[in-house]
Amino acid sequence: MMTVNEKIKALRDRMSRHNIDIYIVPTCDFHGSEYVGDYFKTREFISGFTGSAGTVVVTLKEAALWTDGRYFLQAESQLKNTEIKLMKSGQCNVPTIREYLQKNATESLVVGFDGRMMTATMAEEIESIKNISVISDVDLVGEIWENRPLMCCKPVWNLSLEYCGKTRAHKLGDIREEMKNKEVDVLVLTSLEETAWTLNLRGDDVECTPVFLSFMLITSLDATLYVQKASIQDEIVKELENDGIVVEDYFKIYDALENTKNKKVWIDKNSANYNIVKKIKTHNEVINCFTPALNQKAIKNPTEISNMKKAHLLDGIAMTKFIYWLKTNVGKEKITELSLGEKLEEFRTVAKSYIEPSFTPIVGYNDHGAIVHYSANKESDYEIKDEGMVLIDSGGHYLEGTTDITRTISLGKVTPKMKKMYTAVLKGHLNLAASVFKEGCSGVAIDYNARQPLWDLGLDYNHGTGHGVGYLLSVHEPPNAIRYRILPDNQFNPVFKEGMITSNEPGVYLEGEFGIRIENLVLCEKKEKNQWGTFLCFKPLTLVPYDRELISFEDMSDKEIELLDNYHKMVYEMISPYLTLEEKIWLRDTVKGGNSSK
Template identity: 45%
Template sequence: MAKQELELLRELMKKKGVDICLIPTADSHESEYPGAHFAARRYLSGFTGSAGTLAISADWAGLWTDARYFLQAEAQLKGSGITLYRMGEEGVPALEEEISARLPHGGTLAYDGTVVNRRLGIGMRRSAEQKSGRILLEDLPGEIWADRPPLSSEPVFELDIRYAGQTRTDKIRRIREQMEAAGAEAHILTTLDDIAWLLNLRGSDVPCNPVFMSYCVLTLSSVYLFIQETAVSPELRAKLERDGVELREYDTFYKAIPAVCGGRTVMLDSRKVNEQVYGALKPEQSIVDCPNPSELLKAVKNKTEADNLREAHRKDGIAVTKFLYWLKKQIGREEITELSAAEYLESCRREQDHYLEPSFTTIAAYGPNAAVVHYSATKESCAVLRPEGFFLVDSGGQYLEGTTDITRTVVLGNITEEQKKHFTAVLKGMLALGGARFLQGCRGINLDYLAREPLWAMGLDYKHGTGHGVGYLLNVHEAPNGFRWKMVPERVDSAVLKPGMVTSDEPGVYLAGKYGIRTENLLLCTEAEKTEYGQFLEFEFLTMVPIDLDGIDREEMRPEDIDRLNRYHRQVYETLSPYFKGEELAWLREATRQLV
């Protein structure tokens, strides 16, 4: 049975002569976690995952999402009348292909031009042209959404130089140097993390990402920041203006584009700039289409940021380790649910200085729920933890000193030999990648096999990347670095690894209906020795939290695996022990004991 919201949209589509309406998971800035104001896809489908595209016609609806959400989407779409399209699976048509097939000759395809990026828009226009159809750039879901949440406008704050490590004027100068090298005279920025990094500002308009609703245009002589007036204090406004940043109202951005960009060669990234921006540019405008220069610049953390990140992970290590101690001691003594465990972990983080918020919604998954890669517990569905099996916790925090992301799989009681073998294989892969030494010029695709080899040897795999880039008090998922065994162009995570980049290392095993295992540390890329063969690089573990020794099959560990684990646990103990005492310290000592 179709949802009532779908039927309301179909009635509006009929009135406007629309044959297919496209609704992506996006805001006007290509944010990974759009705010409530932009949650049209969730409103219409009921699917709560962070990635997916919905398409609707009079007698059909389909939702495309990736392997992380197959199980979740299947459950949440049940009874909605929406067909699940499992992206990347054999025989599953791509979005553009299916729309081309379903759009009638001369038909109309509609979507909100402010939430569809240019590259997706090109594909949709191609689909319409194949049927001699037309594109209608209108926000149809917004017209039926009676109680739509307003656009967020939380206060913006300045990130002090002791955290940023570089002034905004220096960052602006570096961007302009790249603009000039590319022959560009204006640069349009619509991605919130790039704008926040460039101007050393942070906010809270997007859940878990400390960014603010804004657009930015740089020319070789001016900087225009389009932002909601209520979000900026008079003091901060004065500081920005002293640094040459002219503030304009957020909702005037599209109208201002012709004036501030007219006659200039414009640099932009069509993967991120939306269709409405292109509509505001003149047809004859000269465009340099390339990744935003800030994407790579902010991925390479400076010394101040790297030092602060070590401090952030020390604090986070204290919080997560206190949580693990509590969990191990209290399991079987009191009722603990997935949600109450996540709440306790959050309370441990809130005790740390300069903690702001989670860096993403905590994944707290017991037993079979952990086989759902991006599982999200609810009051109706959350499981009660028992003193047996595995409990997977994937969580992170935003601190003034940086962003954290960690996964630990905890043994709550008896586990099988199969579970131990799988736990050990995941651990071996994580440690092997973290211990890699490689020549400068390597990409994540060159190293991913180190994490997967123990699993591939057993005929196992996981359907997600091994690692993603992590921002500095910004997005927990940040291009352009990552670990992946094959190229996935839309992920944009295959950049050459450089010293200063932070990347997650998180292999896993997921057996539907049984259990899931993932172990994750964050890695800081650093310089190793330089020889006649070139500059070698290596990784430093930033994450400082014990790995559950109760899950290890000692017979599956090679001498090099044991050495890597022991060296890591020595570092964890040395880093955290000064902040523990009594029973907690004794537990930490035992949790990081040397494996022989």
């Protein structure tokens, strides 16, 4: 097996053969996905870095990896003993990839990449740099990747109307109405989640994300699904045909677009790959913005909302029982980070409608908790003892929907510093959950509520405060988000709307010491409408207690304690009927009124 440095050397050999000066390897598949199947993990193969976000840039003399604050510590560890330099995105004096390329492009420069595995947004930004020309039809990493996994092709399955709330015919009608309003002829869906949502279908081609490899073309009169035909049963094909949807082979999308001419074509370049867009823009007018499928699926319908509440009840029962088990058994039997993640999965699988994790669980004990998206392996697997804290970020896919929750749990003796930091995170979490804001606000307007208690201490966290969550799709769903930075593309600063489901997850991470994060999912609802306008608020979906043993009540205001007590009262009322007597007593003691401890 080649080392990372040997792989880079082999890549440079092929770069030279193609007269390529710089080769770029993003984290992507043919659909701009965040999480990708094994076949598409070229960036992980070439670098050894396993995080879900990052881009490798290789020149004939150096190599670098760009990733965000969630992965700084993990990347530093995994890039050791390689020539790849870590570029910490967003940090002072760290150039963006564009700035790095501009600096190198003092004269004619050829940049290569696999145009099927780079979004059109990123590729066109590179292409626009002065003195740069691109070669987009070369998969150089694939050429050196021996025994590369095959593309996944697992069966596509129906999600019934009792879970979807709208038929695919109804959804296609809503999409076509938006196409009519925008006066476009063709809509191209390239995001796997958008196609799956539109058709009320799911699959298993991406681990922890129930989607299937596919594209879709929609016009005012017809629709075509491009999918690996081996993955779709004849019965589903007939159902689709009855709804006016033709099924074609997955790779025929490129021929179809090449034959599309003199049309106004709607596509989202953030998910569409560069080669797809190249086919379109040669003979058509391109309309680039979020698709109606993306915007419509972000606003959950009444059936989806009702089901998501059921999913969170099931998940709350599993998580509460799990926390009780952990606190009861830690120090009495051997528990490791890996085995703890497996144990949590056991509690979730009790529910008949449970399908799979919504992402690989993050279980970080003590200093491992400071690695935002830490992933334990056999080499790093800590034994968990009856002292300190463990951060557990996990979630599940149920037929009723998707969950995502983080709890930081005390396991015995904890320090005053740990309690002070936990309380600051909890205060921000509670304050954000209690936000009331006018319709028209984006997440930028309310992010401060979560960060203020940490900023008061001169602390912060290098990740967003909240992300959208799909319905039995991706656990990370645009467009809704909570962050304090305004992104250049206004599409990524959307206003909140009733029915959106978003995470609330502030944290603090002290390298070499510990990490703390607290996360619930919240539903955006209308609070009231008066002469001043419409006011929105959040309603918690997650039903799991916070850790009372980590709270410094003297650092909390009466209002914050009231918010805590109200949430805990709701958790007890909803969860306790499903617990054993011992679990119920423990939960009662865990959620008893905060004022009694002030």
